[in-house]
Amino acid sequence: MIEFLNLKRVNSPHQDEICAAIQRVIDSGWYILGRETELFEQEFAAYCGVKHCIGVGNGLDALSLILRAYGIGPGDEVIVPSNTFIATWLAVTYVGATPVPVEPDERTYNINPGLIEAAITRRTRAIMPVHLYGQPADMAPIIEIGKRHGLRIIEDAAQAHGASYRGSRTGGLGDAAGFSFYPGKNLGALGDGGAITTNDENLALKLRILRNYGSKVKYKHELMGINSRLDEIQAAILRVKLKYLDFENASRKTIAQIYFSTLATTPVILPFVINDADPVWHLFVIRSSDRVRLKATLDSAQIGNMIHYPISCHQQDAYSAFEFGPLPLAEILQKEVLSIPISPYITSSEALEVGAAIRSNFR
């Protein structure tokens, strides 16, 4: 049996360091907004090549706080991918703005820059590209469109810690970026966590206030903020895991390469990487018009697999009150994609076994 993702296996190589980090926080007697969070923010900002990092409670808050800090709300529109995890859309509707979905590039599954301009209206304030499955969106044309129309570019980098585009890391490609440290992400905590990265100093200052009850000085409240902070224990754990992120992303790449070579001759559609992108393989997503058989093949070989994502955002009950135009590509993808196991600590022989199982039924 090969599990889709075993988080115990992901964290156990770091167990001694993680336990020591947790003990250090316990002994400090200081559990919220302290030294560990500050140091993690500095270290993660340096890693992403940006000036500022603000630790928050989770990835969804990271995205909605950026929108709020930019004053985006009711009456405003934000361009989002039709093909993404629902949190991208929820961040937009949480601040009262309207998500305007744009279909993906059929090869990369990321937002198609060529379709963005047609979706811009007088109300559009921002574009929120997602680096889906760990693969950077095609940012150069998106940034160019943003400049031409005066729109903010907000990266949803929740699946792309360490990925790069034309040599620059995600998190520093737009005006601001939201990251998630949900346990299953490439940089995962042992609970919820998130962060915002940006080079915009004013934005960073405002976000530090918004995440902490709208307060800079204790018991003095300048804004109606929220409570969304990365806690000291998670920050201490993330400081341990950040040291291994590049190694772990390299190990994901090795697994991805095994899949590329073992599945090359099959009719299964493999991920497509654009020249400018260096992905981090948060997920390895293959595609087949006969997904039923593909999934049955893996299930009977006891190989974990998942669908990311089975229901498109625009078809979720949560958005039944909204009217969206036809989004056929998002709908086709939801029927055809399947994710196969990838993680830093699955072995080459396991990856070969996955490849062989698929090959046995898809020639």
Ligand SMILES: *Cc1c(COP(=O)(O)O)cnc(C)c1O
């Ligand atoms: C995980 C994820 C989020 C949200 O992160 P949480 O920490 O779970 O709130 C946002 N966007 C994408 C694309 C994600 O995969």
